[in-house]
Amino acid sequence: MFISGIQQVGIGVADVHEAFKWYRQYFGMDIPMFEEAAEAGLMLPYTGGQPQTRHAILALNLHGGGGMEIWQYTGRTPEAPAFRPQIGDLGIAVAKIKCKDVTACFHRLRKSGVTMLTNPVPGPNGEEHFFVKDPWGNAFEIVQCTDWFSTPDDDGRGTTGGMYGAFIGVSDMERSVRFYADILGYQTIVYDETGQFADWNGIDGGFEHYRRVLLRHPEKRKGPFSRLLGDSEIELVQALDRSPRKIYEHRYWGDLGFIHLCFDMMGMADMKKFCAERGHPFTVDSSGSFDMGEAAGYFSYIEDPDGTLIEFVETHKIPILKKIGWYLDLRKRSNPEKPLPRWMLKTLGLGRVKD
Numbered sequence: 001m002f003i004s005g006i007q008q009v010g011i012g013v014a015d016v017h018e019a020f021k022w023y024r025q026y027f028g029m030d031i032p033m034f035e036e037a038a039e040a041g042l043m044l045p046y047t048g049g050q051p052q053t054r055h056a057i058l059a060l061n062l063h064g065g066g067g068m069e070i071w072q073y074t075g076r077t078p079e080a081p082a083f084r085p086q087i088g089d090l091g092i093a094v095a096k097i098k099c100k101d102v103t104a105c106f107h108r109l110r111k112s113g114v115t116m117l118t119n120p121v122p123g124p125n126g127e128e129h130f131f132v133k134d135p136w137g138n139a140f141e142i143v144q145c146t147d148w149f150s151t152p153d154d155d156g157r158g159t160t161g162g163m164y165g166a167f168i169g170v171s172d173m174e175r176s177v178r179f180y181a182d183i184l185g186y187q188t189i190v191y192d193e194t195g196q197f198a199d200w201n202g203i204d205g206g207f208e209h210y211r212r213v214l215l216r217h218p219e220k221r222k223g224p225f226s227r228l229l230g231d232s233e234i235e236l237v238q239a240l241d242r243s244p245r246k247i248y249e250h251r252y253w254g255d256l257g258f259i260h261l262c263f264d265m266m267g268m269a270d271m272k273k274f275c276a277e278r279g280h281p282f283t284v285d286s287s288g289s290f291d292m293g294e295a296a297g298y299f300s301y302i303e304d305p306d307g308t309l310i311e312f313v314e315t316h317k318i319p320i321l322k323k324i325g326w327y328l329d330l331r332k333r334s335n336p337e338k339p340l341p342r343w344m345l346k347t348l349g350l351g352r353v354k355d
Helices: 016-027 102-111 173-182 268-277 342-351
Strands: 002-012 031-040 052-060 067-073 091-099 128-133 139-144 160-169 188-195 210-216 233-239 257-266 296-303 309-321 326-329
Touching: 002 091, 002 160, 002 309, 016 052, 016 067, 031 342, 067 160, 091 233, 091 257, 102 128, 102 139, 139 160, 160 257, 173 210, 173 233, 257 268, 268 296, 268 309
Parallel strands: 002 067, 091 139, 160 233, 257 309
Antiparallel strands: 002 257, 031 052, 052 067, 091 160, 128 139, 188 210, 210 233, 296 309, 309 326
């Protein structure tokens, strides 16, 4: 049993194709790993007890990092929060995107008309970052990184990579730090700071008092996609001036906003036992391989201590070259810990969508 990295951050949207176009133009998420219109029949605990139809695109950036699962209800109108979520509210408030050159990226996005929430400034660890907002109100943090699958340059995709992690609001910091360390391997505390933070001036709720803890995993991940997914981090945020609200209270999974954080992993049966023994049993379990059109895998969900959804996916089949029908069955590999060859992963770029 092991985790290979953050596979994707789920984002609920009102128009999946419009959102995919925006994310590929401004964040370089231009490789559709799969696209499928189907019924979400296994998510009943989070969809009102009824199956819901949806359309989803898993978009990747070949510079490295996790993907975006861009997700749209098709049988109902997705709902926005009834209130304006702030940093520290329970759930995923901000998604992190890795970047080679923070200053260059800031000027490129600002010149392109993207809504900038902050200027590039150092965080508590001295690393520069800034925040932007997409047209639908989702906040993203652009983070300086040195870990790349292929080096970003001005090839039309900009200097960004894929998903690098998330800000997650929590109600009990010690309890949540244990959860993300024990189950997901984020055992290194980069910083643990309490107060008001100048680098948050410009994001919703950013002027209040918080405790924030940045977590990273101490060892390199392993597995078939570990080279592509790369390193990641989780930033836990506890509001100290108010009682936080659940971002998804009275709403369905898949409604507008960041719906889950998904980890690519191997050894689902062992993970199921491991999580149950630690008080976080699977709340959704596909119980074996699940066909997702152009891909297939075994997926499950658990909840963090505040109900934020964490997905696990054991990938079974992926498309390498769709045009010639070349698919890779990962269940046939003799050494599941070994990363896939770089040349094989780079062939995913042949499916890049260009505007």
